[in-house]
Amino acid sequence: MSLYYIRRVKFIDDQPRIVEDSYMPVALFPDLNISTLQKSKFDYVEHEKGMLIQGSRQEFTAVDSDEEIMALLGMEKSHPIMNLRSISNLEDGRYFDYTEAWFHPNAHKLAIYLSRKREHRKPVFP
Template identity: 45%
Template sequence: MLYKKVMQDLKSRIDSDEFKIGDILSTEKELIEHYSVSRITIRKAVDELVKLGLVEKKQGAGSSVIGKTMTGSMSSLRSTIEYMAESGVNLEYQVAEFTLIEPDEEVAKTLNISKDEKVYFIRRFKIINGIRAIYEDSYMPAAMFPQMNIMSLQGSKYHYLENELDFEIDGAIQDFEAIMPDKHICEILDVSPNTPIIRLLSVGKLKDGRIFEYTKISFKPNTYSYKHYLKR
């Protein structure tokens, strides 16, 4: 659809150095002339940017840039909040579930523990510029975190591990897959069940070799991206 092409181009311009947070987009008339499209097309495109939490419309004041797409680098392991500092976006954490469970075979094998050992199951949503953009399910060995509580998870997990528990994180093995979202993910991220989304599988490892987390992260389309520069 034409309005989506316009939205994608505007989104790319917002994410580039052309705009800073707080800048005002071109007027509706200027956008119509620039893209040679109708007023309805421009309005639909801007409305999509509003839904992504990148633009805010104010009566009589035009549309202002309030955020940029968060971009993670595959060259180093960093928390979402560390990426946020570079992207100029507002990030909130919402802990939806925090329970002690028995791991299934997949989780136990990934964490390198027996099925008899308990793990914490943590479901969190990350809200970027007021939009639920990231759906995160984590499994962490309970024996490694005897004092973990819900308050520990209302911010960066990496900050909690490194600064409060003095753990030394070595890195993570990460893999990407395309999935069809289930009903709950569709409701939380406001996506269609017919729209494939990207899911990141991350297995975090400490410098002493222990696996400290197995996390499955699903992303709302167009709100988060990964980039990697490959040297030849």
């Protein structure tokens, strides 16, 4: 299987804040190009390719930053940074994107609301 390897550095207020490495199958996206990747990959998949995205499994962890990622994020000294690994699939079950991203420590906050409504509680196991 042939894959595109895509590295994007995303800026917030003119500062590099996210480094994103993605892998996408060439067979599903033979017309993928740089101008497409300057926008949302998911918007491209849904609106330009007409594919239905079912969802993404995402895993967040804190990791030690390496020199290359630190340089791309404009960091001078090593700090733990947030890492995201995500695998996305279409409604028909095909995987179409694997992404690993690193976030500048000053750029993001993760907030979650957990409902405790008893009538909606069901055990969920990974």
